[in-house]
Amino acid sequence: MLPYYLEICVVVLGSLMLCMELFAGRRSRAKxxxxxxxxxxxxxxxxxxxxxxxxxxxxxWGIYHFDKWAAFYKGLxxxxxxxxxxxxxxxxPVFKHYTSQDEEKSGIGEFYCLPIFVCSGLMWMASAKxxxxxxxxxxxxxxxxxxxxxxxxxxVGSLEAGVKYLILGALSTGFLVYGIAWTFGxxxxxxLEELSVVLAGDDIPSAPVMFAFALxxxxxxxxIAVVPFQIWVPDVYQGAAMPVTAYLSVASKAAGFIVFLRxxxxxxxAPSIREPAIYLMVFVTCATLIYGNLAAIAxxxxxxxxxxxxxxxxxxxxxxxxALGAAGTIAGPGPESAISFYLAGYLLMTLLCFLVLTxxxxxxxxxxxxxxxxxxxxxxxxxxxxxxxVASLAGIPLTVGFFGKFFLFNIAIQNAMQNGLxxxxxxxxxxxxxxxxxxxxxxxxMYWEGSVSEGEVTGLKVGRLAMLAIILLVVAVFxxxxxxxxxxxxxx
Amino acid sequence: MSLLFYIFSGVMLVFxxxxxxxxxxxxxxxxxxxxxxxxxxxxxTLNAYFIGVIQILVYTGAVMVLFLxxxxxxxxKSEQCRKLNYVAMGGGVMIVLAFVAQLTMILAGxxxxxxxxxxxxxxxxxxxxxxxxxxxxxxxxxxxxxxxxVLLLIATIGVVVLSRRxxxxx
Numbered sequence: 001m002l003p004y005y006l007e008i009c010v011v012v013l014g015s016l017m018l019c020m021e022l023f024a025g026r027r028s029r030a031k032x033x034x035x036x037x038x039x040x041x042x043x044x045x046x047x048x049x050x051x052x053x054x055x056x057x058x059x060x061w062g063i064y065h066f067d068k069w070a071a072f073y074k075g076l077x078x079x080x081x082x083x084x085x086x087x088x089x090x091x092x093p094v095f096k097h098y099t100s101q102d103e104e105k106s107g108i109g110e111f112y113c114l115p116i117f118v119c120s121g122l123m124w125m126a127s128a129k130x131x132x133x134x135x136x137x138x139x140x141x142x143x144x145x146x147x148x149x150x151x152x153x154x155x156v157g158s159l160e161a162g163v164k165y166l167i168l169g170a171l172s173t174g175f176l177v178y179g180i181a182w183t184f185g186x187x188x189x190x191x192l193e194e195l196s197v198v199l200a201g202d203d204i205p206s207a208p209v210m211f212a213f214a215l216x217x218x219x220x221x222x223x224i225a226v227v228p229f230q231i232w233v234p235d236v237y238q239g240a241a242m243p244v245t246a247y248l249s250v251a252s253k254a255a256g257f258i259v260f261l262r263x264x265x266x267x268x269x270a271p272s273i274r275e276p277a278i279y280l281m282v283f284v285t286c287a288t289l290i291y292g293n294l295a296a297i298a299x300x301x302x303x304x305x306x307x308x309x310x311x312x313x314x315x316x317x318x319x320x321x322x323a324l325g326a327a328g329t330i331a332g333p334g335p336e337s338a339i340s341f342y343l344a345g346y347l348l349m350t351l352l353c354f355l356v357l358t359x360x361x362x363x364x365x366x367x368x369x370x371x372x373x374x375x376x377x378x379x380x381x382x383x384x385x386x387x388x389x390v391a392s393l394a395g396i397p398l399t400v401g402f403f404g405k406f407f408l409f410n411i412a413i414q415n416a417m418q419n420g421l422x423x424x425x426x427x428x429x430x431x432x433x434x435x436x437x438x439x440x441x442x443x444x445x446m447y448w449e450g451s452v453s454e455g456e457v458t459g460l461k462v463g464r465l466a467m468l469a470i471i472l473l474v475v476a477v478f479x480x481x482x483x484x485x486x487x488x489x490x491x492x
Numbered sequence: 493m494s495l496l497f498y499i500f501s502g503v504m505l506v507f508x509x510x511x512x513x514x515x516x517x518x519x520x521x522x523x524x525x526x527x528x529x530x531x532x533x534x535x536x537t538l539n540a541y542f543i544g545v546i547q548i549l550v551y552t553g554a555v556m557v558l559f560l561x562x563x564x565x566x567x568x569k570s571e572q573c574r575k576l577n578y579v580a581m582g583g584g585v586m587i588v589l590a591f592v593a594q595l596t597m598i599l600a601g602x603x604x605x606x607x608x609x610x611x612x613x614x615x616x617x618x619x620x621x622x623x624x625x626x627x628x629x630x631x632x633x634x635x636x637x638x639x640x641x642v643l644l645l646i647a648t649i650g651v652v653v654l655s656r657r658x659x660x661x662x
Contacts, residue, residue, distance in 0.1 A: 011642055018649070063635050107653040117646050124639060136636045140643045147650030 003050040003058060003066040003127075006043060006074060007120045013039040014116035021109030033089045033112045037465070040082040040119070047075055062191075065129045072340055072490055073126035073258045076347055080251040081119040083351045083469055085112060087243040090358045090466045094365075095241060098152035111151055115247060118144035122255040131180045131190040134259050138176070138223065141255065142169050145248060149240040161239025168222065168232040176219025182212035196266030199273075206272045213267045213277055217284070220263060223256035226314050227287040234295075237307035242361055245303055246354035249310045254343045257317060261324070261336060269325040278322045278419070286427050288315035293431035296438045300368055302357060305438060306350070309393060312431055316405060317342055319412040319424055329418065332410050333488060340491040342404035345392070345480065349401055352389035352473040355466060356382050363460045372442060373450025379460045383446045385470045392477050394439040395432060399481040403488075405432065496537050504530035517563045521556060528552045542621040 016039075017032050050071070058066040088095075088111060095108060121140035128134040146169065150162020184190060186208050187198040199209065221229040237245045267277050292312030299305040320335035333341065357367075359382060364371045376383040392399035409428065416422045462470070480487045503526065510523040528551045535544035629637060 015645075061635060107656060110649050110653045114646065114649060117642060117649075120642060121639075132633065132636055133639075136639045136643070140639055140646065143643050143650070144646045147646065147654065150654060153654060 001046060001050050003070075004060055004064050006047060006050060007123050009043050009046065010116060010120040010123065013043070014113050014120070017109070017113045017116065021113065029109060032109050033085050036085045036112050036116055037082055040078055040085070040116070044075065044078045044082070047071065047078065063130065063133055064127050066127060068490070069258060069336065069340070070127045073254060074123045076254045076344060077119050077122035077126065077251055080247065080254070080347055080351065081115050083355070084115050084243050084247045084251070086465050086469045087246060087351075087355055087358050088112060088115070090355070090362060090463055091241060091243050093362055095152060098155040098158065107151075111148075114144050114148055118148070118247075119251075122251055125255040126258050128259065129192050129262060131183060131192070131263075134263070135176060135180060138259065139173065141252065142173070142223070145169075145244075145252065148244045148247070149236060151244065152241050157239040158241065161236045164232055165236045172219050172222030172229065175215050175222070179212050179215030179219055182208060182215060186212060192262055192266055196269050199266055199270035202272070204270070204272055206276075209267070209270070209273050210276055213273065214280065216263055217280070220256060220260045221284070224253050224260055224314050225311050226284050226318060227291045227311065230288070230291065230311050233311055234304050234307045237310070238301055238303045238367075242303070242354060242358045245306075246351055249306065250347045250350050253310065253314065254347065257339060257343060261339065264321060265324055268321075274325065281318065281321050282421055282424055285315055285318040285321070285424055288312070288318060289427045289431045293434040297434065299438070302369060302372070302442070303367055305369075305442070306353065309435070309438070312435065313346060315431065316408055316428060319408050319428055322419070322421070323411050323415050330411055330414050333407050333492065335411055337488065337491040338407035338411055341407060341484070341488050344487055344491075345400035345404040348473055348476050348480070349389045349392035349399070352385060352470065352477065353393070355470050355473070356386040356389065359460060359462050359466065369441065369445045370450070372445045376447040382460060382462070382470075385474050386446060387443055388474050388477055390439045390442050392481070394435050397481070398478065400477050400484070402481060403484040497534065500530045500533040500537070503527070504534070517566070518560070521559050521563060524559070525552050525556050528556070540621065542625055545622070
């Protein structure tokens with residue numbers, strides 16, 4: 001099967017669901033989400049058939065690339081979209097509350113369709129190796145998120161988040177386009193492979209290249225939420241609907257990182273600007289680690305807490321970047337592999353947490369830490385699932401989060417031994433330790449705080465599909481935390 | 493050609509002035525539209541057809557409609573009744589004069605500015621820009637054009653959903 005059929009399948013699936021929403025009867029319309037979940041599952045299976053042999057890079061029209069990274073990140077996009085649809089189904093009652101009780105007026109059918117189209121954009125991002133494709137597919141994704149974030153239109157918080165995301169997103173697009181223009185002006189090419197050849201030359205002026213690099217980092221940095229481009233994160237994460245927040249923090253970040261890796265690579269490989277570029281990256285990394293971890297400590301709202309933790313995780317991921325372009329000098333998995341493994345693990349644990357939180361949100365109507373109080377007694381199953389997710393986010397051994405952090409620290413330490421930048425490792429250790437504190441606040445709320453009377457025990461209902469998803473995610477977090485090899489093998 | 497240049501420049505300048513002088517924001521915005529049209533005509537007299545057309549489509553079309561929407565959301569009456577602040581106006585005029593003086597001084601001393609521009613090679617450069625842009629867009633960048641189709645679909649869904657009449661009940 002030709003790999004570019006995958007995205008076409010996704011777009012067709014989305015259009016099909018839209019038609020269903022329009023023409024089908026009331027009863028079959030309720031199954032739109034199920035159609036989406038099933039369709040994405042089938043497309044994920046098709047992805048397995050499209051996988052090329054390792055080291056191969058299939059090219060179509062010189063624009064669409066399909067290599068192991070593209071396949072891996074396409075898989076991440078499909079799985080996260082699938083789980084977000086499951087989550088959205090659970091979230092439907094809250095959603096109707098803030099749009100319209102009437103099924104037809106609430107637009108919930110469109111709410112299931114939009115992530116599918118966004119998913120196609122994410123998959124195109126994974127295949128993009130030139131700046132024009134990157135820009136167009138990134139805009140496709142961002143446009144979908146503008147709508148999704150503001151979707152609960154009777155909720156002031158959601159609308160506020162939508163406006164903030166729209167304005168700051170447009171600003172970041174401006175940075176990105178300006179950076180692309182400068183890159184093109186310096187090198188005369190949009191293609192990243194040609195760019196790395198041009199930048200490797202001696203007669204390239206370093207000042208405009210650095211300027212272009214900084215602008216590109218600013219543009220993409222908005223999407224992956226690194227300091228100082230993180231201002232939108234807490235408010236937007238808090239205001240958006242729970243499934244949208246999960247989607248933003250997982251899928252948008254993963255696709256942003258593959259683009260980030262591909263864009264940064266030619267610049268870091270260029271001898272004339274390698275050193276200042278690395279110092280710039282280190283500055284961004286340190287700022288992200290400090291800000292994300294310290295700001296998370298004081299948070300009372302769970303979504304805000306997870307927003308800051310998402311910034312902190314971006315910081316951990318950035319640690320591996322200075323090792324780019326110095327391949328072969330690192331023992332163990334290289335920077336791209338470590339980052340991809342971490343993102344896959346991050347997908348599992350974050351979506352696990354958000355699935356549990358969605359169920360709690362629907363039952364208790366609260367998003368503060370107090371909403372989790374007594375969860376250990378109300379629903380031991382959900383509390384255990386949340387415990388696993390949070391423990392993995394903190395990086396406790398036997399969970400996938402531990403190996404993720406392990407590989408990244410491995411690279412960061414070897415890096416520091418080469419260039420002496422121990423400050424990154426120091427801040428990361430500090431950040432990981434801080435992480436333990438604020439993640440354990442969640443666990444403490446679940447198991448040690450709040451008293452529950454017997455009458456409340458029956459409050460939490462979990463849909464069958466969501467239950468299955470939670471169980472699978474818990475198993476996956478443990479499985480890859482004990483045997484990381486299968487997952488790591490995909491990224492090597 | 494030079495007569496056309498003076499006519500369109502004159503239109504631009506007159507309506508540019510009207511943008512500032514008009515008390516009614518809507519008239520100001522519409523004057524800006526005419527001023528932009530003069531600019532587009534100038535581009536076309538320079539054989540830059542594509543930029544000329546885009547100037548009309550994007551600036552006079554899209555951007556100005558946006559302006560008018562924003563003006564509609566504002567309170568026009570209070571804008572109209574506002575008193576002139578002569579001190580601020582005097583300061584503004586001073587800045588403009590200083591800028592013009594500086595510009596003329598610098599341009600007068602800039603030797604290459606007095607040379608004629610190189611003529612473009614004959615007919616090849618004329619009437620070709622729209623065609624070239626179109627060709628590039630529909631052949632080399634055709635893939636991206638298809639992606640933009642999906643983007644527009646998302647935007648359409650978004651507009652329909654977000655602007656839908658709010659349902660009853662809580």
